[in-house]
Amino acid sequence: DTGVSQDPRHKITKRGQNVTFRCDPISEHNRLYWYRQTLGQGPEFLTYFQNEAQLEKSRLLSDRFSAERPKGSFSTLEIQRTEQGDSAMYLCASSLSGTGPYGYTFGSGTRLTVV
C-alpha cells in the first residue's frame, strides 16, 4: 500500500468550469476526509465519510461542491461552476475508526487554480 493517492496533482481551470478530484485512501481505512488549504492557512475541514456514508459537511461546502464515496473505497470531490475563490489545495486523508488521533494519513493534495 503506497498511502493516500490524489489525482490530479495540479489542475488549472477556467472560471465556470466543473472539476472533479479523486482520492484513493489506504485500503483498510474506513474513514475518508476532505480538507481545503489556502495560502497561509491550515487545512480546513470540508466533509468526511465513514465507509460510503457521508457523515458531516462543513458550512464551507456550498451547494456547488459535492463529494461521493461509492462502495466505501475511493472518493471524488466535484466543484461545479468554479470561482476564483475556489483556488486552493484540496487534501484528502484517511483513517481507521478507533485508532484515535494518530490515524490520519494525508495525501499530497490537488492544487486547483481557477483563472
Add this chain to the structure above:
Amino acid sequence: DQQVKQNSPSLSVQEGRISILNCDYTNSMFDYFLWYKKYPAEGPTFLISISSIKDKNEDGRFTVFLNKSAKHLSLHIVPSQPGDSAVYFCAGEETSYDKVIFGPGTSLSVIP
C-alpha cells in the same frame, strides 16, 4: 471563529538549539491536541499528540506541553536539525465530532 491559533507565522533557529512552537486554542472541548508537520508539495504528517488530561508528552527530540488553564500548548524540538525545517500545524480534536481542527501553521527554518 478560529478555534486553534498559531500567532507566529515563522521561526528561525540555529541547528542544535531548541525550537519552541506555540499554539493557543479556544475550544475547551478538545480531547486531544496534535502536531502535524508539512514539507512542500506533500501532505501533512502526524508528529506527536497529547491528551487533554495530560500536561506533557515526549517522543525522542519532540516534547509537547499543555497548559489547560491558559489554553496553550507548545512543541519543543531539541536539538533542532535542518531536516526539521517545515511548516508545523497545531490541531485539536473533539472525539465526539471526529474531525481535526487545524491552526494556520508556523514555518520553522533550522539554519545549519
